[in-house]
Amino acid sequence: MAVNSPSVPAHPVACDTIRFVLDGEIISICNPDPTRTVLQYLRDDLRRTGTKEGCAEGDCGACTVVLLELDRTGNELRVRAINSCIQFLPTLDGKELLTVESLSSDGKRLHPVQQALVDCHGSQCGFCTPGFVMSLFALYKSEACAAGRKPGRREIDDTLAGNLCRCTGYRPIIAAAQQMSDASRTNVAEGWLAQPSCEHRSSMEKVAQLRNLRRDSGLQCAHAGRRFIAPQSIAELSAALAANPGATLLAGGTDVGLWVTKQYRELGPIIYIGAVSGLDRIVRTSTHLEIGSAATLSDAVPVIIREYPVLDELFRRFASPPIRNAATLGGNIANGSPIGDSMPALMVLGTTLLLNSSDGQREISLDDFYQDYMVNALRPGEFVESVQIPLAKPGALFGSYKVSKRFDQDISCVCAAFYLTQGGDGIATARVAFGGLSATIKRAKATEQALLGKAWNEATVAAGMVAMKRDFTPLTDMRASAAYRMRVAQNLLRRFYLETGPDARFNVYEYGRED
Amino acid sequence: MDAKTKRSTGQSGAVGKPLPHDSAHLHVAGQAAYTDDLPEPRDLLHVAVGMSTHAHARVNSIDLDAVRVAPGVIATLLPSDIPGDNNFGAIVADDPILADGIAEYVGHPLFAVAAVSVDAARKAARRAVIDYTPLHAILDPLEAVSAGSFVLPSEEMRRGDAQAGLKNAPHRLARRVRCGGQDQFYLEGQIAMALPEENGGMLVYSSTQHPDEVQSMVAHASGRDAKDVIVICRRMGGAFGGKESQAALIACIAVLMADKTGRSCKLRLDRDDDMIMTGKRHDFVIDYDVGFDDDGRILAIDFMLASRCGISADLSGPVNDRAMFHCDNAYFLPQLALVSHRCKTNTVSNTAFRGFGGPQGMFGIECAIDDIARHLEMDPLAVRRQNFYGAAPRNVTHYGQEVDDNIAPAIMDQLVSDSDYDARRAAIRNWNQQNAVHKRGIAITPVKFGISFTSTMLNQAGALVHIYKDGSVQLNHGGTEMGQGLYIKVAQVVADELGVDIGQVRITAADTSKVPNASATAASSGSDMNGKAAQNAAAKIKQRLTEFACRHFSVSETEILFAKGQVRIGAQSLPFAKLVQLAWADRVSLSATGYYRTPKIHYDRSTFSGRPFFYFAYGAAVAEVLVDTLTGENRILRVDILHDCGDSLNPAVDLGQIEGGFVQGAGWLTSEELCWNEKGGLTTHAPSTYKIPTCSDLAPEFNVRMLKNATNREDTIYRSKATGEPPLMLALSVFFAIRDAISTEANPAPALDAPATPESILRAIDNLADSAGQPQGIDR
Numbered sequence A: 001m002a003v004n005s006p007s008v009p010a011h012p013v014a015c016d017t018i019r020f021v022l023d024g025e026i027i028s029i030c031n032p033d034p035t036r037t038v039l040q041y042l043r044d045d046l047r048r049t050g051t052k053e054g055c056a057e058g059d060c061g062a063c064t065v066v067l068l069e070l071d072r073t074g075n076e077l078r079v080r081a082i083n084s085c086i087q088f089l090p091t092l093d094g095k096e097l098l099t100v101e102s103l104s105s106d107g108k109r110l111h112p113v114q115q116a117l118v119d120c121h122g123s124q125c126g127f128c129t130p131g132f133v134m135s136l137f138a139l140y141k142s143e144a145c146a147a148g149r150k151p152g153r154r155e156i157d158d159t160l161a162g163n164l165c166r167c168t169g170y171r172p173i174i175a176a177a178q179q180m181s182d183a184s185r186t187n188v189a190e191g192w193l194a195q196p197s198c199e200h201r202s203s204m205e206k207v208a209q210l211r212n213l214r215r216d217s218g219l220q221c222a223h224a225g226r227r228f229i230a231p232q233s234i235a236e237l238s239a240a241l242a243a244n245p246g247a248t249l250l251a252g253g254t255d256v257g258l259w260v261t262k263q264y265r266e267l268g269p270i271i272y273i274g275a276v277s278g279l280d281r282i283v284r285t286s287t288h289l290e291i292g293s294a295a296t297l298s299d300a301v302p303v304i305i306r307e308y309p310v311l312d313e314l315f316r317r318f319a320s321p322p323i324r325n326a327a328t329l330g331g332n333i334a335n336g337s338p339i340g341d342s343m344p345a346l347m348v349l350g351t352t353l354l355l356n357s358s359d360g361q362r363e364i365s366l367d368d369f370y371q372d373y374m375v376n377a378l379r380p381g382e383f384v385e386s387v388q389i390p391l392a393k394p395g396a397l398f399g400s401y402k403v404s405k406r407f408d409q410d411i412s413c414v415c416a417a418f419y420l421t422q423g424g425d426g427i428a429t430a431r432v433a434f435g436g437l438s439a440t441i442k443r444a445k446a447t448e449q450a451l452l453g454k455a456w457n458e459a460t461v462a463a464g465m466v467a468m469k470r471d472f473t474p475l476t477d478m479r480a481s482a483a484y485r486m487r488v489a490q491n492l493l494r495r496f497y498l499e500t501g502p503d504a505r506f507n508v509y510e511y512g513r514e515d
Numbered sequence B: 001m002d003a004k005t006k007r008s009t010g011q012s013g014a015v016g017k018p019l020p021h022d023s024a025h026l027h028v029a030g031q032a033a034y035t036d037d038l039p040e041p042r043d044l045l046h047v048a049v050g051m052s053t054h055a056h057a058r059v060n061s062i063d064l065d066a067v068r069v070a071p072g073v074i075a076t077l078l079p080s081d082i083p084g085d086n087n088f089g090a091i092v093a094d095d096p097i098l099a100d101g102i103a104e105y106v107g108h109p110l111f112a113v114a115a116v117s118v119d120a121a122r123k124a125a126r127r128a129v130i131d132y133t134p135l136h137a138i139l140d141p142l143e144a145v146s147a148g149s150f151v152l153p154s155e156e157m158r159r160g161d162a163q164a165g166l167k168n169a170p171h172r173l174a175r176r177v178r179c180g181g182q183d184q185f186y187l188e189g190q191i192a193m194a195l196p197e198e199n200g201g202m203l204v205y206s207s208t209q210h211p212d213e214v215q216s217m218v219a220h221a222s223g224r225d226a227k228d229v230i231v232i233c234r235r236m237g238g239a240f241g242g243k244e245s246q247a248a249l250i251a252c253i254a255v256l257m258a259d260k261t262g263r264s265c266k267l268r269l270d271r272d273d274d275m276i277m278t279g280k281r282h283d284f285v286i287d288y289d290v291g292f293d294d295d296g297r298i299l300a301i302d303f304m305l306a307s308r309c310g311i312s313a314d315l316s317g318p319v320n321d322r323a324m325f326h327c328d329n330a331y332f333l334p335q336l337a338l339v340s341h342r343c344k345t346n347t348v349s350n351t352a353f354r355g356f357g358g359p360q361g362m363f364g365i366e367c368a369i370d371d372i373a374r375h376l377e378m379d380p381l382a383v384r385r386q387n388f389y390g391a392a393p394r395n396v397t398h399y400g401q402e403v404d405d406n407i408a409p410a411i412m413d414q415l416v417s418d419s420d421y422d423a424r425r426a427a428i429r430n431w432n433q434q435n436a437v438h439k440r441g442i443a444i445t446p447v448k449f450g451i452s453f454t455s456t457m458l459n460q461a462g463a464l465v466h467i468y469k470d471g472s473v474q475l476n477h478g479g480t481e482m483g484q485g486l487y488i489k490v491a492q493v494v495a496d497e498l499g500v501d502i503g504q505v506r507i508t509a510a511d512t513s514k515v516p517n518a519s520a521t522a523a524s525s526g527s528d529m530n531g532k533a534a535q536n537a538a539a540k541i542k543q544r545l546t547e548f549a550c551r552h553f554s555v556s557e558t559e560i561l562f563a564k565g566q567v568r569i570g571a572q573s574l575p576f577a578k579l580v581q582l583a584w585a586d587r588v589s590l591s592a593t594g595y596y597r598t599p600k601i602h603y604d605r606s607t608f609s610g611r612p613f614f615y616f617a618y619g620a621a622v623a624e625v626l627v628d629t630l631t632g633e634n635r636i637l638r639v640d641i642l643h644d645c646g647d648s649l650n651p652a653v654d655l656g657q658i659e660g661g662f663v664q665g666a667g668w669l670t671s672e673e674l675c676w677n678e679k680g681g682l683t684t685h686a687p688s689t690y691k692i693p694t695c696s697d698l699a700p701e702f703n704v705r706m707l708k709n710a711t712n713r714e715d716t717i718y719r720s721k722a723t724g725e726p727p728l729m730l731a732l733s734v735f736f737a738i739r740d741a742i743s744t745e746a747n748p749a750p751a752l753d754a755p756a757t758p759e760s761i762l763r764a765i766d767n768l769a770d771s772a773g774q775p776q777g778i779d780r
């Protein structure tokens, strides 16, 4: 590993070297291990042990670090917390990495976020604390908190949804989150870092430094025979896939990462889509939202919610901010877990996928995409280029519900979506889809039939609930029993009815959450 | 939080102050070193454990050939490699480090492998080829009861003639309830690093609540004397009881591998392995049969407690004893019959978890109280008040201890008024009339928790204090720091005893070579015992300094005062450091050990009678919840807590214990569900499937206060009270608020089991249609 100081002109980049910024310095790593995680790199290689491992599966937040990236304009910085335990090292290429040590190297001069945690007694055993510091730091740097605005309780809850603390019960951490922006922001240059050596690096300088890290050609490195390929264009991507049909496509890695850290799988060649230009684009055409498959959920979700505000809760409860900062909608769909949360809603909305390969593009309806448990219609060499979600139609009734043991960061035991339009002769369109009830996310055809042509009333709901039993034979596992799954699926149709009816009601989780 | 005004002593003003945790500034900067953060010796090997995939099986052969040739592997470890005792069970020697011949649960360690990296070791462990002959596995406590499968003999307690009392009571209800277990889910998993030292010595860094036990287990297993083993723990990333006995297993494997290879060895369990391999809170099945009068006053009760102990005794004896002791919670039970079964099941051996059986015992009686109230159509609060301990003869527990410090009724009264309980309860009834789908509920529950180890001999502690020539102080004691703020509390005590600033006192790691034979940091006793022991050590040196000053300055002892870093000696004042220097020059010893043993307690286990507890800690909580009756989803809306910390040593630390304990208890009773598959494998072994509370689960209104003027009657350290465990049980209010929410006229007492997951709640609601699982009224 060679470390270059920023003032020294960088060596011409060999295609097997990744470069990223840490504490103002550019770090170059020659042929990094494709599946070494950022956490392993920090703790084992750098012995930078402030960042902790609590689970190695993205669920506890002890490993939270912050990444700085150029946004699509190339002029602004994006500040995002991610889970270093499932992020592969080569994906750091071209980014700046901040760890808890970046905010204070000695435990003496503390960043306002850190100071607030001390002042509010926000740590007990302290093992979760570095992760909380970094999640709160991302909030501190967010637009929502700019100008010293105090974040509200809901915002704090949402920010910290991926950080578990077993000791404090969270009350003092919430207090710290509210207090952190009280500290004068001017005495710590832009609130970036408390470290004297970094204080004078402004955002502009950071942007310039990251621009310098841009590469001319795609990264292709190999480590002990295992390859990591990061194409830069869609054409390069399809060529790379055609040349390596057995390769693993890597988007945010929030599913793939766990294959390595939990299942100890050895992956063959990895093709990373995060550097493909244009694949992360998000556009609203006259008929559709087009979500590029490399767009992160954090980027895609606000656009989707603007179109379909009722999906707000579903996506807030989809994993956690650090996961959503990495994860993609394309990855959720392509992974095809029967408990994936986006698909029921996307299915009933009539979403199609644009697929691509060296043989060209084709479109497929999401309805037809799933063939069996974790088996989809992608052909060898094919990838999802974009997700096409039809725009909202006035008058249509639509809702999607996630039911799990815990509100935040839990996997659904049932995820439901309903879409109805009504004409003169009653219900004209009925689309119902469920996750958690069968081997794939699936439309509930019998239920839909029971609704079609009927008036949208209690009797129809009751008929739909009965018909649902013909659609699914759910399984029992640790998330729920078969009986509960079926009962809840049926009751969710009733909830949908109640919510679209005259006496609309809030979801139970809305109570007491108003800020 | 109430500021402390008066202090019996305390000369630098540290005691009673809400000082931050001693490591807070290190925690937030990532500078606090946990065991895995310590510098690694160059020769370090990483260890992984191979576990049984069967719940009960004869292990015919373990073929490790493929393991040995896996990349990076240096050595393997089998039972035959253990030179000493293959056991880490401290109370009963029934817990093999590596299962020998018979695997008794899914996750039972069978062998270990050492390799050059964590990854290499874990991957290699998966390559073992193991031949099993499956045997019948007992997976349920009730099956164990019928099969007579127990880790320890069943125990009974009796007072009066419960059967006659039940027969003659005007009302009688019987029901079976269950409460689930709970994973400790400390954020830092189990870990130990063993470093061989010269001449047969072994240095072990262990994340443990009980360094002394790790030391003796390691010594026995590796064929050493205790003197040859040093165990050090500066801090743990949480423990909650999970690192009381379980840490020894991890340390023993690391040490045995270090002995086998002659190299340093570290064993850090992956989260899933940790949850599968190590013990948790016991789940309980509780049957009760209660007789009561028209006012809801309990006349007699018959309890059957059956707990899942897993495969070995571990701490199940004292855990179940404590459940028996707490089946009264704050209530007088005039006639009682109780049987406690310690069931041997083919599941992981359950162990300590904050509350240590107390929560389960209280769960049983609170269910009975709630049922009585619903049967009589009374406010459960009224039934609770009817049954509180009171004046003689209603002031003696079923184990014969007089409740001489009873403040439960007073706390309840104050909380009822502070929280506006009565008006809110009425408003909720009203609200529920208007809302068909969503229902609110409210409940108030008390806590009375006995403080002391029930095994009297464990109630002793040691400390070691050094004063250096520059007047700075180094503090050591047998207690361990797991986040509970013990170290800062004890440092506050020492600073006050010596009249120096807290910054003068350096806190050092628990270390068996400094303070020997220390009890586990458990039973909430950490600051009570170590605070007193450290005070004793500091007082000894202070006495020597005082005597020296009397000699040197020709004054009498009454003219000397240690305060604020100065020593007043007659008319003059001297910096503390100066006096220390003079004393050293005069050859005064500036180092002392301290010792404490809890007074007054005595207890005869053969009759379950005596005074096992030095005192009781009290508290009460009101919870208000909302339930969606279509899905069982629920949310805690408001919590009000009033808790008794005595004269708090550190109100910030104690507040943290109350809040954290409550939320952890709420997790136990709501979202934290342990599931096993039909083969006995734990299916909730990671945070993806095992759900502890997150930030958004904290009630939007969360009012926590400490009881004012709550001086402990007993002579504890600065008259404070223990706060580690008691607050956890305040969360029972959440469970009964949920039950309140789903109780209807058609079915007032739904059969709700804990944890009240959405599914458990919906099941209870749906049971309303058929009356299965209902309390059986035997009214006459």
Ligand SMILES: Cc1cc2nc3c(=O)[nH]c(=O)nc-3n(C[C@H](O)[C@H](O)[C@H](O)COP(=O)(O)OP(=O)(O)OC[C@H]3O[C@@H](n4cnc5c(N)ncnc54)[C@H](O)[C@@H]3O)c2cc1C
Binding pocket: A057, A058, A059, A248, A249, A250, A251, A252, A253, A254, A255, A256, A257, A273, A293, A294, A317, A318, A319, A320, A323, A326, A327, A328, A329, A330, A331, A332, A333, A334, A335, A339, A340, A341, A342, A378, A382, A383, A384, A385, A409, A410, A411, A412
């Ligand atoms: C802690 C945690 C919480 C989670 N919570 C939720 C949740 O609440 N709800 C939920 O639904 N999911 C959840 N997930 C799962 C995961 O985050 C989502 O499925 C996510 O959307 C996957 O996206 P990704 O970009 O990370 O995919 P990756 O992990 O990069 O890839 C997933 C799969 O899709 C394939 N793939 C990716 N991109 C493409 C493409 N363009 N074309 C073809 N194939 C592709 C990959 O080869 C791989 O097979 C959670 C995961 C974690 C770790």
Ligand code: FES
Binding pocket: A052, A053, A054, A055, A056, A057, A058, A059, A060, A061, A062, A063, A064, A083, A084, A085, A086
């Ligand atoms: S270690 Fe738990 S989220 Fe990364």
Ligand code: FES
Binding pocket: A122, A123, A124, A125, A126, A127, A128, A129, A164, A165, A166, A167, A168, B187, B237, B238, B483
């Ligand atoms: S302080 Fe211990 S887990 Fe948060």
